[in-house]
Amino acid sequence: MKKMLLGFVAVFVTLEVLDAIIHGVILMSTYMAMQNVWRADMMAKMWVLHVVKIITAFFFVVIFSKGYENKGIMEGLRYGFYVGMIISSGFALGSYASYPIPHMLAIHWFLLTLVEYLIAGAVLAQVYKQVKEAAPKA
Numbered sequence: 001m002k003k004m005l006l007g008f009v010a011v012f013v014t015l016e017v018l019d020a021i022i023h024g025v026i027l028m029s030t031y032m033a034m035q036n037v038w039r040a041d042m043m044a045k046m047w048v049l050h051v052v053k054i055i056t057a058f059f060f061v062v063i064f065s066k067g068y069e070n071k072g073i074m075e076g077l078r079y080g081f082y083v084g085m086i087i088s089s090g091f092a093l094g095s096y097a098s099y100p101i102p103h104m105l106a107i108h109w110f111l112l113t114l115v116e117y118l119i120a121g122a123v124l125a126q127v128y129k130q131v132k133e134a135a136p137k138a
Contacts, residue, residue, distance in 0.1 A: 003131045004061055010127045011120050012057035018116045019053070026112065030105055037100060056087075057120075064124055070132065073125050080121020081114070088113035 023031070031038070039045065064079055088110045096106035 003128050004065055006131060007061040007064070007124050007127045008057055010123050011060050012053060014120050014123045015053050015057055015116065016050070018119060019049075022112045022116065027105070027108060030102075030108070034101070034105075060117075060120065061124060064121075064128075068128060070128070071125075072129060073122050076121035076123070076125025076128075077118055078121070079124070080118040083121070084114040084117030087117060 060083060063083075064076075067079075069075055091113055092106045092110035095101060095109065096103060
C-alpha cells in the first residue's frame with residue numbers, strides 16, 4: 001500500500017509538472033495563435049484537468065501494481081510506452097478529428113504526451129524500487 005501511495009503522489013506530481021512545461025511553455029505560443037478555437041471560459045475550467053490527472057495517476061499506479069515484476073526502469077518505460085500510446089493517440093488524433101486544430105499540434109500532442117507517460121512510468125518504477133529497497137529485511 002505504501003508503494004501505491006508514494007507512486008500515486010510521484011506520478012501525479014510528474015504529470016502536473018510535465019503538463020505545465022508542455023502546455024504552459026512549449027506549446028503556449030501555438031495556443032495563443034489559436035485563441036479562436038478554445039472556450040472563452042477555458043481558464044475557469046482548468047480545475048477539471050487537475051481532477052483528470054488525479055484519476056489518471058491513480059489508475060496508472062493501480063494497473064502498474066497489478067503486473068509489477070520488479071524489473072527496474074525498463075519495466076516502467078515499457079509500461080509508460082503502452083499507456084502513453086493509448087492516451088496520446090486517443091487525445092491527439094481524436095482531437096485532430098474533432099476540432100479545427102493544425103495537424104502539427106496533433107503531432108506535438110501525440111509525441112509530447114507519449115514522452116510524458118514514458119517519464120511517468122520510469123518515475124513509478126523507480127519509486128517501487130526505492131520502497132522495496134527501503135523495506136526491512138525479514
